[in-house]
Amino acid sequence: MDDDEPINRDKDPDAWADAVAADVPLVTQMDDGAVGGGLFPSSAASMPSLVRFMLDQLDVEPDHDVLEIGTGTGWSTALLATALTDDRVTSIEVDAHVAAHAQESLFAGDFEPTLIIGDGLRGHKEGAPYDRLIATMAVQRVPYEWVEQVKPGGVIVTPWGTAFHNSGLLRMVVGEDGTASGRFVGSVNFMWARSQRRRFDTREFVGDVIPDPGTARVRHTTTDPRPMRDEHAEFAIGLCLPEVEQRVYFGRGDAAGEYTQWLSDGESWASVDYKPGADRFEVNESGPRDLWADVETAFEGWRNRGEPPREQHGVTVTRDGQWTWFDGPNDRVNVGPAPAT
Numbered sequence: 001m002d003d004d005e006p007i008n009r010d011k012d013p014d015a016w017a018d019a020v021a022a023d024v025p026l027v028t029q030m031d032d033g034a035v036g037g038g039l040f041p042s043s044a045a046s047m048p049s050l051v052r053f054m055l056d057q058l059d060v061e062p063d064h065d066v067l068e069i070g071t072g073t074g075w076s077t078a079l080l081a082t083a084l085t086d087d088r089v090t091s092i093e094v095d096a097h098v099a100a101h102a103q104e105s106l107f108a109g110d111f112e113p114t115l116i117i118g119d120g121l122r123g124h125k126e127g128a129p130y131d132r133l134i135a136t137m138a139v140q141r142v143p144y145e146w147v148e149q150v151k152p153g154g155v156i157v158t159p160w161g162t163a164f165h166n167s168g169l170l171r172m173v174v175g176e177d178g179t180a181s182g183r184f185v186g187s188v189n190f191m192w193a194r195s196q197r198r199r200f201d202t203r204e205f206v207g208d209v210i211p212d213p214g215t216a217r218v219r220h221t222t223t224d225p226r227p228m229r230d231e232h233a234e235f236a237i238g239l240c241l242p243e244v245e246q247r248v249y250f251g252r253g254d255a256a257g258e259y260t261q262w263l264s265d266g267e268s269w270a271s272v273d274y275k276p277g278a279d280r281f282e283v284n285e286s287g288p289r290d291l292w293a294d295v296e297t298a299f300e301g302w303r304n305r306g307e308p309p310r311e312q313h314g315v316t317v318t319r320d321g322q323w324t325w326f327d328g329p330n331d332r333v334n335v336g337p338a339p340a341t
């Protein structure tokens with residue numbers, strides 16, 4: 001099975017069956033369905049072992065009412081319907097074409113969930129309150145509507161990331177006081193909620209995001225940038241610099257082993273070039289902020305805290321916004337803006 005080649009079910013049913021049976025994520029739509037695209041995945045059937053892990057974290061009982069955000073193929077909706085009495089799952093999909101396809105598959109399998117076409121970041125208050133809420137796309141900001149629509153004691157499971165690094169599975173419990181709080185429980189990498197995508201995700205070239213590379217200030221650093229690419233380091237750096245996007249380009253051929261890391265906050269940008277064997281690395285920067293210095297400072301902070309893993313961090317969501325924390329809700333890493341959904 002070639003990872004990048006589309007599989008046509010009618011022309012190659014064996015390859016299709018193999019792909020469906022494999023424990024891999026399967027992209028089912030590119031570029032929001034735009035014809036001739038091929039830039040970014042916009043819908044998928046999630047990796048089965050990961051869905052299992054997420055459903056374990058959700059901890060559903062047969063008599064629960066569950067809200068799912070991101071119907072996709074409808075596969076995880078069917079799993080939930082199977083686990084619940086009377087198919088008590090409501091699933092929201094933002095893409096009408098994807099939703100219609102899921103509906104067809106689910107009804108063909110005799111499942112009867114409530115299917116909604118719309119922006120799942122708003123939840124579905126007509127069906128609230130829910131015992132459980134699960135999202136199958138990543139958010140940078142947890143909408144307060146989700147917290148409002150889940151019963152006290154209820155659980156919210158969602159992929160969560162920052163523009164810098166997208167790898168957290170967040171499990172929060174809703175409190176009697178109308179807030180929700182919880183830790184990261186593992187590593188997942190989901191596509192973003194459509195309105196929370198980063199600029200780098202939907203642009204083909206760095207030049208589409210970084211303006212005027214010729215205007216950069218050039219300096220050199222003797223700090224090896226590679227340790228900053230550790231996944232837990234990147235996760236923690238992202239908590240400190242949630243608005244800084246990054247994209248990494250790896251060299252090929254003669255340049256194998258080299259990479260360039262690009263950073264942008266929308267106004268300032270920076271890049272750092274890693275070359276094997278070098279003892280100083282070129283840094284290019286433009287704009288009012290020294291973004292590479294900010295990354296180095298955040299990395300030092302993570303090291304000084306003893307290099308805590310992702311799972312030592314968490315998020316609290318209130319009506320006024322969300323904040324991320326280290327060890328416990330009172331040890332704030334970053335006070336985020338009010339969730340703009």
Ligand SMILES: C[S@@+](CC[C@H](N)C(=O)[O-])C[C@H]1O[C@@H](n2cnc3c(N)ncnc32)[C@H](O)[C@@H]1O
Binds near residue numbers: 093098118137
């Ligand atoms: C990884 S796929 C979902 C996989 C799905 N659970 C399955 O088992 O096939 C993520 C889905 O979330 C949808 N999505 C993205 N943003 C959304 C939003 N704001 N509201 C609802 N659905 C959204 C995408 O269109 C995509 O179909």
